[in-house]
Amino acid sequence: MIRAASHIHSDWSYDGKWPLPRLAAEFARRGCRVLMMTEHDRGFTESRRQEHRAACAGASSQDLLVVPGIEYSDADNIVHVLVWGPVPFLGEGISTSELLKAVKAADGVAVLAHPSRRQAWKVFDPAWADDLLGMEVWNRKADGWAPSRTAPPLMQGTKLLQFVGVDFHDRNQMFPLAMELDTRSEVTEESVVDCLRVGRCRPTAFGRPIQEVAGGLTGATLKWAERCRRSAASAYRAWKRRRVV
Numbered sequence: 001m002i003r004a005a006s007h008i009h010s011d012w013s014y015d016g017k018w019p020l021p022r023l024a025a026e027f028a029r030r031g032c033r034v035l036m037m038t039e040h041d042r043g044f045t046e047s048r049r050q051e052h053r054a055a056c057a058g059a060s061s062q063d064l065l066v067v068p069g070i071e072y073s074d075a076d077n078i079v080h081v082l083v084w085g086p087v088p089f090l091g092e093g094i095s096t097s098e099l100l101k102a103v104k105a106a107d108g109v110a111v112l113a114h115p116s117r118r119q120a121w122k123v124f125d126p127a128w129a130d131d132l133l134g135m136e137v138w139n140r141k142a143d144g145w146a147p148s149r150t151a152p153p154l155m156q157g158t159k160l161l162q163f164v165g166v167d168f169h170d171r172n173q174m175f176p177l178a179m180e181l182d183t184r185s186e187v188t189e190e191s192v193v194d195c196l197r198v199g200r201c202r203p204t205a206f207g208r209p210i211q212e213v214a215g216g217l218t219g220a221t222l223k224w225a226e227r228c229r230r231s232a233a234s235a236y237r238a239w240k241r242r243r244v245v
Contacts, residue, residue: 002187003204004034004179007071007082007113007139007165012052013040017170020059020066028064032178034192035064038071038082038113038165046089067189071113072099078120080113081132082165085193100131109133109196111163114142121150126158133196134161138205138214140175141167146226147205147214161196164203164210176206 005027009016016039018026027035037056044052049070056066069084075093081100085108090099103110112128112135115121135155138147155162164177182200183191195201205213213219 001180001182002033003031004036004181004192004201005030005032005166005168005177006036006163006179007038007136008035008168009039009071010037012037012055013071013169014042015040015169018168020055023168024059024061024064024066028061033064033187034181035066036069036084036179036192037067038069041070041072041089041092044070044089044092049089065187065189065192067192074099078118078123080117080120082111082113082136083108084196085109096128097125100128104131109193111135112160113165114139114148114167115154116148116150117142121154124154129158129160132160134163136165137162137203138164138177138210139167140165140173140177141169144226145175145229146219146222147210161199161201162203162210164205178204178207180204 008023010018010020010023012020024035039052053068056068060066067084069082070089072081072083072090072094073079074096079096081096083103085103085106087103087106087108090102100110110132112132114136115124116139135151136148137151137155164179166175166177167173180202181192181195183195184200185191203210213222
């Protein structure tokens with residue numbers, strides 16, 4: 001089994017801060033073998049996607065493979081889908097249904113990102129599950145220090161795989177969430193995508209299966225810590241607004 005950090009943005013995304021080589025070095029230092037990039041679709045074209053692929057190859061090493069990918073947003077910027085595999089650039093603002101059909105036709109894989117963000121869970125169409133590989137059940141940026149409360153109900157009755165995503169843009173999103181992959185072969189982009197496609201993967205937090213972390217005392221502690229974190233962040237923002245005034 002190898003560790004893969006999923007849902008990572010570099011400065012190829014409009015809001016990413018770190019260049020690819022710096023990301024590769026940092027995540028390799030943290031024990032990851034694969035970095036699954038998901039650059040925002042804004043400003044991308046097919047030629048830029050090809051340039052990004054070349055940059056990912058250049059940032060890869062014998063210690064860490066950088067896998068290129070795109071995070072697509074719908075026209076309302078509510079539903080986001082992570083896409084990896086041999087999929088040409090599909091455009092900005094494409095409808096989720098159209099996007100998923102195109103990804104499947106191209107033999108790529110698609111994962112619904114952070115259903116809690118902007119209440120995307122409210123517009124989830126159960127028909128999407130037929131063309132999705134999985135769904136993020138814990139996204140560091142959207143969910144914080146505890147798993148999503150909205151993802152599990154959406155996944156009931158489906159065959160969707162559980163995913164975790166760092167949603168890395170800058171250091172404050174660094175968090176021990178990773179996908180464990182059973183590639184059973186040389187670590188390449190193709191073997192990683194194939195591993196996902198056939199479900200030889202599992203989500204982990206703090207190096208443990210997510211089911212062990214999300215339940216019981218650990219899960220309760222994380223939810224309490226997340227409530228405290230959000231309260232502290234809200235109080236800090238209010239304090240900064242008062243200082244500006």
